[in-house]
Amino acid sequence: MNRRLERLRRWWAARPLRFRIATVVGVVALVALLALSRLGVGLLYGTMLGAADAELRGTAVGVAGQLAGGATPALVRGPEVRVVDSAGDPVDGGPDLPLGPKQIRELAAGEALTAGRFTELRRWLAVSAVTPDGSTRLVVVTADIVGGAILLAHAAVGFLVGALVVAGVVVLAAWVATRAALRPVDRMRTAAAALPPGERLPVPVPRDELRALAEEINLLLARRDEAVARLERFTGDAAHELRSPVAAIRAQAEVAVAHPDPDLAQESLRSVAEEAARLSTLLSDLLALARADAGQRLRARPVDLVAAARAAMARAGEGDSDEPVLQLVAPAPAHAAASPSEVDLVLDNLIANARRYARSFVRIGVLPASRSVRLVVEDDGPGIPEADRQRIFDRFLRLSPEAGGGAGLGLALVAALVRGRGGSVTAGATPSGGARIEVRWPAPTPASRPVSEGESPPPRVDGPAAPEAGPGPE
Structure with missing residues (x-):
């Protein structure tokens, strides 16, 4: 069953939009018209039965009045009028009624009923009468409603045919209207496919x-x-x-x-x-x-940024005495939701870029926050011009080629890796005018955050004293 439904769903999804719209509109119209047809036939049937019952009740009341005046049942009996006792047995000398005990009880309760085959359909109704001797009789009257039933059958067929015809007209109208409505979209699609690079589609004036x-x-x-x-x-x-x-x-x-x-x-x-x-x-x-x-990255897990920064400083090495000194400012443990290889690439590129332009020191700050962790790398070099602080993350961009070094991919790689994890990278300036690169990584969720043993370590600074204040919370 599920396989059939799935096959039907795939078949329906593969149909053109115009076909699906016209089909849905046609089905809805047909269902609505059939419901209206059924309501119309029901109203006609109820009206016909109401008129027949009114006529039958008038006849029955007249005969009941005659019985109450002393007329004998045999005198009032006729083809459409019978007199029976409360059990349904005839007291007018005529044959038994063609009704069952249950139908007799319904008539005695004052209900009208319809009985018989379609070609011999009759309506029955009964009224109680009390004779002068105190006995209770039922005056049962009946009428042939075959003609009305045939009329109703013809009306039902007419309603059904009319509903089918109108639904077909609605489907055709929906098909034409959908085609006309989608024609501008087809023209737009064709025009977009043929547009040369740099060209744009004309925008329609109506705001639709x-x-x-x-x-x-x-x-x-x-x-x-x-x-x-x-x-x-x-x-x-x-x-x-x-x-x-x-x-x-x-x-x-x-x-x-x-x-x-x-x-x-x-x-x-x-x-x-x-x-x-x-x-x-x-x-x-x-x-x-x-x-x-391409979005190919390892699954994120908590990475200790403080330990990763120390490892990156060790990989960078101290070099000769003329090279800038590396400093680490880590007030508290901090973890980022990333992969270790990504964190290493980011740190290596940021440290290498800062050392290329720094005069005497490079400071790496790791600052935890509630939902993120900040990695700030500062130097005391010439800094980044304000107009270029957005461009430095472009690929193969080197603001100072004479400084030597890489191919201009380091900061672009940093931005791609961090933003791919939902973080951000910004460039700014230190109070002394040096460059300041700030990376914000999302922090691990509480379920994946590692549990530290003991108390948090006190603020720690590796390297010589800094010549200026370290990065602080913004």
Whole structure:
């Protein structure tokens, strides 16, 4: 049964919209017309029986008056009038009534009834009469209603045929109206399919559903053109960025082959290794971005941001004395709903980007909140111009190419990973004018939050004292 219903549902869903609308309208019209037909036949039937009962009751009352005046039952008996006792036995000398005991009781109770086959249909009604000797008699009168029944049958057939015809007309009208209503949509669809890039559909003047549809299609076309343009820029920039390390590796290899000097070969191999590492990093970032765009991410679980920040600082290393000092500000334990690999990528890219521009220090702040956790990375470098604080998360964007470093994918990867988890990334400035990148991750749900043993640790600061106040709650 369920399989049949499912098959029927799939068949119905595969029908054209015009067919489904016309069918539903036709079925509703047919059901409504059949209900009205039944109501009309019922009203006619009730009217016919009411008229017959009134006539029969008048006859019965007249005969009952005669019996009460002393007339004998035999004198008032006729083809349509009979006199019986309370049990239904005739007292007028005529034959038994063609009615059963139950029907006699209904007549004695004052109810009228219809009995007989369709071709011999009769209406029966009885009135009580008290004779001069004190006995109670029933005056039973009857009338032939075959003609009325035939008329009702013809009326019912007429109503049914009329309902079918009208329902057919309604279906045809619904089909034509639906076709006319959907014609502008068909034209709009055809026009949208033939639009060249950059063009938009004309918006109808009336503020109706077609105008709303045209506006939504135009928004969709704008997003399509923007996505295509972004893909083209991404492809071109990726090809350009990949070409540089590949060309450098090829040039160093050709120099090493042309000049087989051990000292020169060692320097060439070192350059090849550096460019290969740069190429590997670029490819890893591109793959991570592609996975983020496709929504391919691991299941979120609570990740200890404080421990992840310490691990990222250890991976970054202290370097020589000229490199900025890394500082960690973690007032309390904090966990983010993400995956460890995502958190590591975000921290590595933010720390690397901050160290590239910092003068003396980079501060990493981990601040828990009620429904989110904040990761703030600050430096004391030249900062980010206010006009560029939205653009820095674009792909292959480098505000200061002379600073060297990556291909402009780090912050774009950070934004893609964090926003993919429902978080946010913003760029700002420190009080001293340095860059400030703030990441907000959603906090784990209470059911998945790890249970810490003992009391919360006191505020902790790793590294030397900061030259300015650390990040605080906004």
